[in-house]
Amino acid sequence: MKAKREEFERAIAPVLADLDRQHPGALRLELEPEESELQAWLWDADGSGTGVYLGDGWDSEVDAVLELADKVQEAAIEAVWGITGSGNWPACPEHPDAAPLSPGRHRGAAFWWCPQDRRAVAEIGSLSGIAATLE
Numbered sequence: 001m002k003a004k005r006e007e008f009e010r011a012i013a014p015v016l017a018d019l020d021r022q023h024p025g026a027l028r029l030e031l032e033p034e035e036s037e038l039q040a041w042l043w044d045a046d047g048s049g050t051g052v053y054l055g056d057g058w059d060s061e062v063d064a065v066l067e068l069a070d071k072v073q074e075a076a077i078e079a080v081w082g083i084t085g086s087g088n089w090p091a092c093p094e095h096p097d098a099a100p101l102s103p104g105r106h107r108g109a110a111f112w113w114c115p116q117d118r119r120a121v122a123e124i125g126s127l128s129g130i131a132a133t134l135e
C-alpha cells in the first residue's frame with residue numbers, strides 16, 4: 001500500500017525545498033493520478049524521469065521524510081550532474097569535495113548528515129543555499 005497523497009506531498013516538500021534552494025528547477029515534481037502505483041515523477045532538465053513512491057509502512061513523518069530524501073537524492077544527483085558536471089548533492093557546506101550529505105535522524109527530526117565528520121548539518125528542509133556556491 002502507498003501513503004496518502006497529502007502524506008506524500010508533506011514528506012517530499014522539505015527535500016525538494018532544499019534542492020530548489022541550491023539548484024532551482026533541477027527537478028520538477030509531477031504528481032501521478034490516485035490510481036497509479038507511483039505517487040509522482042521527478043523530471044530533470046534533460047527530460048529523464050524518476051518515479052517515486054512512499055509506502056505506508058513508516059511510523060512517523062520523520063521516517064517518511066527520510067525515505068523520500070533517500071529517493072529524491074538519487075534523482076537529484078543525476079539532475080545536478082547534468083547542470084554542474086558534479087553529482088554532489090547535497091554538498092556539505094564544510095566539506096564540499098567530500099561525499100554528499102546523507103539523510104538520517106537527529107534529535108527526533110530528519111537531518112542531513114555529513115559522512116566526513118559524522119555530524120548533523122541541517123534539518124531536511126532548512127539546508128542553506130550557500131553550499132551550492134562554495135568551491
Ligand SMILES: [Zn+2]
Nearest residue numbers: 092095114116
Ligand atoms: Zn562535512
